[in-house]
Structures are given as structure tokens and as C-alpha cells.
Amino acid sequence: MRFSANLGFLWADRPLTDAVRAAATAGFDAVECHWPYDTPAQDVAAVLRETGLPMLGLNTRRGNVAAGENGLSALPGREDEARAAIDEAIAYAIAIGTRNVHVMAGFVQGEHAQDTFLANLGHACRQARPEGITILIEPLNDYDAPGYFLQTTTQAEALIDQLGAPNLRLMFDCYHVQLMEGNLTRRLTRLLPKIGHIQFASVPDRGAPDRGEVNFAHVFAHIAELGWTAPLGAEYRPQGPTETTLDWLATLR
Numbered sequence: 001m002r003f004s005a006n007l008g009f010l011w012a013d014r015p016l017t018d019a020v021r022a023a024a025t026a027g028f029d030a031v032e033c034h035w036p037y038d039t040p041a042q043d044v045a046a047v048l049r050e051t052g053l054p055m056l057g058l059n060t061r062r063g064n065v066a067a068g069e070n071g072l073s074a075l076p077g078r079e080d081e082a083r084a085a086i087d088e089a090i091a092y093a094i095a096i097g098t099r100n101v102h103v104m105a106g107f108v109q110g111e112h113a114q115d116t117f118l119a120n121l122g123h124a125c126r127q128a129r130p131e132g133i134t135i136l137i138e139p140l141n142d143y144d145a146p147g148y149f150l151q152t153t154t155q156a157e158a159l160i161d162q163l164g165a166p167n168l169r170l171m172f173d174c175y176h177v178q179l180m181e182g183n184l185t186r187r188l189t190r191l192l193p194k195i196g197h198i199q200f201a202s203v204p205d206r207g208a209p210d211r212g213e214v215n216f217a218h219v220f221a222h223i224a225e226l227g228w229t230a231p232l233g234a235e236y237r238p239q240g241p242t243e244t245t246l247d248w249l250a251t252l253r
């Protein structure tokens with residue numbers, strides 16, 4: 001199994017460039033991040049060259065974070081901002097060689113939200129495709145992100161089918177999926193052709209994967225049996241310094 005350190009949570013107390021170095025030292029095979037925009041892309045590109053780690057993915061900006069926003073792309077009336085955030089994310093991804101951009105939907109419900117999300121995703125897929133970039137959508141659980149537009153893999157699958165863009169895929173975060181829908185291994189098997197990236201954390205406390213209600217040794221073995229070889233994203237909140245939470249890296253590899 002290969003693993004990617006999600007630097008939105010792991011080593012989140014360090015500048016992004018130092019966090020990349022820490023992930024390389026700890027033995028990760030790749031990194032991914034949430035919102036890298038405060039760090040110049042050329043600095044990130046340089047540290048990725050230095051360490052040899054790929055940055056697998058990044059997110060579009062959330063909007064007005066102080067006002068509690070968590071993405072713009074399903075918000076009716078905010079299309080210009082949403083598309084600017086998408087274009088910015090794709091440009092940043094190109095600059096650092098990242099192949100996945102997660103387009104964040106936002107807190108909103110309803111039919112207009114669905115139409116808006118589909119239209120903005122269409123824009124994202126069209127912009128990203130010539131660059132070889134995949135657009136990801138990720139269902140978030142309703143306990144941590146109440147009212148988020150995209151909450152289940154069933155909903156994400158319907159959106160992917162409806163848009164029909166070859167470079168639109170599902171970010172399957174085992175943590176969110178277990179909380180909302182469960183049945184992880186059957187769901188991974190069925191959805192595999194539509195999955196662009198897989199993430200994990202213990203459930204329900206979003207800690208390291210060697211605890212909680214999900215047996216990740218079993219889930220990871222199943223993912224390997226399915227033929228998935230890309231690094232899996234460790235997106236958990238370390239309780240204490242990240243280095244002290246990495247025993248699982250040796251045992252689950």
C-alpha cells in the first residue's frame with residue numbers, strides 16, 4: 001500500500017514547504033493539501049522537486065471562511081466567484097504538477113443548487129481536461145459539515161453520470177462514507193471506475209487509522225485486491241505532534 005500525507009491536517013502547524021519535507025522524512029509516498037494559496041506555487045514546486053514527492057490534489061477556495069462558507073460551486077448567484085476559484089485552483093495545480101482538483105460545493109440545498117453545481121463542474125471539467133487534470137467531488141458527512149450540498153456517494157454518482165465528463169470523479173473519503181452510508185468495501189468495489197482518489201481516517205473521531213470502528217487493515221487489503229495502486233490519502237487530525245501518530249504507517253503498509 002502507498003500513502004499520501006494530507007497536509008491540511010498532518011503537519012498543519014508548519015509552513016506547507018516544511019510539511020512536505022516532514023512527509024518525505026516520515027516515508028510517505030505522496031502529499032496532498034487543502035488550500036495552498038498562501039504559499040507561492042514556485043516554492044511548492046521546488047520542494048516537490050527536492051523531495052521527489054508528487055502533490056496529488058488540492059481544493060478550490062471555500063469563499064468567505066469567516067462567514068462559515070465551505071465552497072462556492074453549488075451556490076446559485078455565485079457563479080463568477082466559483083469559476084474564478086476553479087480557474088485559480090487549476091492554474092495552481094498546473095504550476096505544481098498536481099493532477100486532481102477538488103471542487104467544493106458549499107452549504108446549500110435544492111434543485112437550483114444542483115443545476116448550479118453541474119454547470120460549474122462542467123466549466124471545471126472543460127478547463128481541466130486539456131491539462132490532464134481530473135476534477136473531484138467529495139461527499140462530506142452531515143455531522144461535521146451540516147447542510148453541505150454533497151453528502152453521499154449516491155448523490156455524487158448521480159452527478160457524475162448526469163454530467164458525463166470523462167475527467168469528473170469521486171473523492172471517496174472512507175471517513176465521510178462510513179459516517180453517512182457505511183458498507184465501505186462493497187461500495188468501493190461498485191464505485192471503483194468512478195473513483196479518482198481515496199482518503200481515510202478513523203471513525204468516528206477522525207484520528208489515525210489504527211483505531212475506531214473501521215478495520216483499515218481489511219479495507220486497505222480489499223482496495224489492493226481491487227487493483228488500486230495510487231497512494232491513499234491519510235486525512236486525519238493527529239492528536240499530538242504528527243510524528244507520534246504514525247505507527248500505522250509501518251503496520252498497514
Ligand SMILES: O=C(O)[C@H](O)C(=O)CO
Pocket residue numbers: 034059102138140173176199235
Ligand atoms: O474534509 C475533507 O474530507 C476534505 O477532503 C477536504 O478537502 C476539506 O473539506
Ligand SMILES: [Mg+2]
Pocket residue numbers: 138173199235
Ligand atoms: Mg476528505
